[in-house]
Amino acid sequence: MSEEKIRAKDLLNRLLDQHYEEAWEAKRQGKPVGWVSSNFPQEFLEAMGLTVCYPENHSTSLSAKHESMDMIHEAERLGYNNDLCGYARVNLGFVSKGDCESLKMPLPDYVVCSNNICNQLVKWFENVAKICDIPLIVFDIPFNNEYEVSENRMEYMRAQIPHLIAQLEEATGAKWDEARFQEVMEISNECGRQWQRASKYFESKPSPMNGFEMFNYMALMVCARGRRETVEAIRLLADELEACYQAGETTFRGEPKYRVMMEGIACWPHLKHNYQTLKNSGCNLTGTVYTETWGRTYKDLDEMLRSYSVVLDNTNVDRACDRRVNLARRAQCDGAVIHMNRSCKAWDGILYEMERRIRDQLNIPTTMYDGDQSDPRSYTEAQYESRVQGLCEVMGSRKKGESER
Amino acid sequence: MNKAESILKPILEDVNEPGKAIVRELERTGKKAVGCMLEFCPEELIYAAGMLPVGLWGGDVELYHAKRYFPAFFCAPVQQSLELALRGAYDGVLSAVVVPILCDTLKSAGQNWRIAVPHIPMIPIVYPQNRSIDAGRAFLRGELADVQKKLEQVCGHAIGQESLEQAIELYNDYRLAMQEFSAEAARHADVITPTVRHSVFRCGLLRDKKDYLDTVRALTAALKELPAVEGKRRVAVTGIALDIPEILAAMDKNGLTVTADTLAQEYGQVATLVPPEGEAMERLAGWWSRVRCSSLAIDEKKERADYMVSLVAQGQADGVVVAVPSFCDPEEYDYPILRAAFERAGVPHVYLEVNDRSGTEQAQSRLQAFAELFS
Numbered sequence: 219m220s221e222e223k224i225r226a227k228d229l230l231n232r233l234l235d236q237h238y239e240e241a242w243e244a245k246r247q248g249k250p251v252g253w254v255s256s257n258f259p260q261e262f263l264e265a266m267g268l269t270v271c272y273p274e275n276h277s278t279s280l281s282a283k284h285e286s287m288d289m290i291h292e293a294e295r296l297g298y299n300n301d302l303c304g305y306a307r308v309n310l311g312f313v314s315k316g317d318c319e320s321l322k323m324p325l326p327d328y329v330v331c332s333n334n335i336c337n338q339l340v341k342w343f344e345n346v347a348k349i350c351d352i353p354l355i356v357f358d359i360p361f362n363n364e365y366e367v368s369e370n371r372m373e374y375m376r377a378q379i380p381h382l383i384a385q386l387e388e389a390t391g392a393k394w395d396e397a398r399f400q401e402v403m404e405i406s407n408e409c410g411r412q413w414q415r416a417s418k419y420f421e422s423k424p425s426p427m428n429g430f431e432m433f434n435y436m437a438l439m440v441c442a443r444g445r446r447e448t449v450e451a452i453r454l455l456a457d458e459l460e461a462c463y464q465a466g467e468t469t470f471r472g473e474p475k476y477r478v479m480m481e482g483i484a485c486w487p488h489l490k491h492n493y494q495t496l497k498n499s500g501c502n503l504t505g506t507v508y509t510e511t512w513g514r515t516y517k518d519l520d521e522m523l524r525s526y527s528v529v530l531d532n533t534n535v536d537r538a539c540d541r542r543v544n545l546a547r548r549a550q551c552d553g554a555v556i557h558m559n560r561s562c563k564a565w566d567g568i569l570y571e572m573e574r575r576i577r578d579q580l581n582i583p584t585t586m587y588d589g590d591q592s593d594p595r596s597y598t599e600a601q602y603e604s605r606v607q608g609l610c611e612v613m614g615s616r617k618k619g620e621s622e623r
Numbered sequence: 624m625n626k627a628e629s630i631l632k633p634i635l636e637d638v639n640e641p642g643k644a645i646v647r648e649l650e651r652t653g654k655k656a657v658g659c660m661l662e663f664c665p666e667e668l669i670y671a672a673g674m675l676p677v678g679l680w681g682g683d684v685e686l687y688h689a690k691r692y693f694p695a696f697f698c699a700p701v702q703q704s705l706e707l708a709l710r711g712a713y714d715g716v717l718s719a720v721v722v723p724i725l726c727d728t729l730k731s732a733g734q735n736w737r738i739a740v741p742h743i744p745m746i747p748i749v750y751p752q753n754r755s756i757d758a759g760r761a762f763l764r765g766e767l768a769d770v771q772k773k774l775e776q777v778c779g780h781a782i783g784q785e786s787l788e789q790a791i792e793l794y795n796d797y798r799l800a801m802q803e804f805s806a807e808a809a810r811h812a813d814v815i816t817p818t819v820r821h822s823v824f825r826c827g828l829l830r831d832k833k834d835y836l837d838t839v840r841a842l843t844a845a846l847k848e849l850p851a852v853e854g855k856r857r858v859a860v861t862g863i864a865l866d867i868p869e870i871l872a873a874m875d876k877n878g879l880t881v882t883a884d885t886l887a888q889e890y891g892q893v894a895t896l897v898p899p900e901g902e903a904m905e906r907l908a909g910w911w912s913r914v915r916c917s918s919l920a921i922d923e924k925k926e927r928a929d930y931m932v933s934l935v936a937q938g939q940a941d942g943v944v945v946a947v948p949s950f951c952d953p954e955e956y957d958y959p960i961l962r963a964a965f966e967r968a969g970v971p972h973v974y975l976e977v978n979d980r981s982g983t984e985q986a987q988s989r990l991q992a993f994a995e996l997f998s
Contacts, residue, residue: 297958297959297962297963298956298958299947299958301950302955303952310959336727337726337727337952337953338952340752341952341956344922349960354923356752360724360762361724361730361749363724363733363747363749370765370769371762373761373762374758374762374765377757377761378756378759381756381758531727534734535735535737560696563731563952564731566694566697567728567730567735568735569694570693571692
């Protein structure tokens with residue numbers, strides 16, 4: 219009997235299931251389970267062999283499975299304003315209920331976070347720590363007002379490491395292992411390299427994939443990018459994309475007329491409608507900084523810290539805009555669909571300026587729609603459809619103009 | 624008009640027309656002004672540079688130009704400040720603006736200001752989350768040194784160590800004077816209404832601290848000469864700011880007396896002294912690690928909730944007013960924790976969403992209903 223070839227997608231699902239199963243097994247064995255923010259330098263945790271879960275991943279999954287409103291209602295009942303981050307509201311509702319329907323995650327024994335995603339994360343995790351009466355461990359990665367990461371910031375990050383390790387040791391009883399840390403950094407680097415490889419095909423022309431598929435793999439990059447099995451899953455994805463590209467095939471189901479960049483966190487509760495509307499208009503997603511950010515590689519500790527410092531919403535507006543412009547140029551995007559994500563003030567506060575610069579520097583049309591990463595109430599299908607239609611009309615007329623020239 | 628009232632009259636006038644007050648102060652002192660956007664700025668550095676720190680908390684202005692930069696769901700003071708800047712209200716008035724990066728909104732506030740108002744330099748300062756460890760204090764010293772360098776470019780000379788030490792002492796004296804005023808004000812419900820109390824704090828963000836220190840001391844002394852009149856509806860206020868005239872007037876009308884607050888704009892400005900240990904910059908950095916009961920400074924145990932409950936438990940207030948600016952996520956995260964603590968302890972409280980001067984009717988009705996609890 220021949221062994222059936224494993225596809226990257228199957229491996230992804232298996233590893234994600236395994237991730238939650240490991241956390242439950244740790245609970246059963248009486249070991250502490252931590253909750254961690256997504257862009258925390260996971261290398262420290264993996265090196266200590268800690269079992270952790272990622273609430274942002276969990277909220278994403280519940281939102282995509284249309285289960286976020288139960289949690290959001292619970293959070294709002296407790297007094298959380300509907301202005302707050304949808305991920306946080308889903309998670310704080312989950313903490314209160316202690317359970318959910320489809321993706322069960324153990325409650326934490328300690329929480330660990332960085333503020334390089336946003337400051338809201340610190341407030342969110344502070345509340346979880348208070349409600350659960352557990353330690354809050356913060357690795358502070360300050361906002362960069364300048365284009366480059368200042369030496370003062372580098373020094374601060376370096377100086378916090380002994381404090382971080384001491385706090386983790388105290389909260390978990392685990393010990394620091396420097397050799398393992400070096401090994402995890404190597405694995406994480408390889409994972410980043412494979413992700414970059416996959417991203418290169420995702421952005422290539424013609425694209426071998428339906429770009430929305432990249433969102434699925436991001437979950438693994440969030441929760442297990444320091445693990446060898448993740449490296450293999452992402453390598454498999456890159457291999458599959460390479461094979462598709464070489465064969466001139468694509469998983470995009472439709473006529474790829476336009477290549478679009480999507481700006482902002484995915485609108486998870488309505489992802490299917492996002493995708494279908496674009497697909498029906500002949501738009502394939504070929505670039506997004508949201509997934510690009512996980513292709514992290516570095517040579518040493520300083521470079522690793524710097525890479526965590528310049529994540530998406532932690533940079534000044536010039537760097538943020540350059541990142542988008544470079545990506546759209548590299549991925550040869552014909553236009554951009556921009557998500558005014560009601561959840562994310564860290565992103566939205568410079569979104570108008572980013573849209574202007576994308577338009578001005580690339581001379582491509584853009585459109586903006588209202589939505590939310592978790593709260594389905596912030597989105598209307600009609601608005602999205604009409605905005606995409608408008609974008610396609612402009613992209614179409616420009617293409618027509620180009621072909622006539 | 625008694626002595627206290629005669630001291631209060633010009634204070635109330637300045638708060639009603641802050642722009643006019645700042646221009647007068649600039650002409651009077653011959654100093655340049657530096658705007659301090661919202662909560663916590665290192666005012667001592669600005670003062671030591673021979674410049675006048677003035678609070679930038681927005682104003683009563685319709686948003687038009689600011690909409691090019693901010694979506695609607697950003698807090699009013701930040702949007703209004705940018706709007707006023709884009710309308711030229713600060714031209715010839717402010718020589719720079721310091722933006723403390725204390726929340727996600729202030730990150731983009733600084734960035735948008737730099738792009739939209741390039742003729743008024745924006746000086747950012749990031750405060751550390753890990754504020755009680757050496758690494759955090761060292762980082763803040765570095766940030767303060769950066770602010771110092773940029774302020775020196777604005778004022779055109781170096782900020783001397785002695786000037787900074789003097790500014791720290793002045794500000795500590797001012798903080799102590801305001802603390803004493805606050806304690807005395809709580810005993811004079813007839814004179815120090817919520818509007819008046821707010822104005823005394825707010826005026827401190829407009830005037831030269833050296834002169835205003837004398838004014839506040841004189842006011843407190845004048846109050847001490849008056850017979851004590853205890854309020855029947857004493858409240859403690861918590862939040863970022865409660866500076867909407869219509870809401871303050873509703874508090875006045877409903878007989879509420881503010882006996883304590885942790886508002887970032889008011890008592891939050893004076894609650895924490897700069898510690899005496901170390902050289903000047905070290906002292907300024909040490910101040911941040913001492914800040915308590917603020918939604919903007921990490922508070923693992925949420926001591927703020929316990930503190931507010933203790934004010935009522937110890938008899939300093941009968942209830943709590945929670946004033947949350949619209950779209951202010953640090954406050955919105957704290958509120959459910961506060962609410963749970965109040966409910967557990969049986970502390971009456973009212974939640975006010977504070978935005979701009981339009982649409983304050985709901986807050987006014989809530990205050991009326993809240994006041995009736997103490998009838």
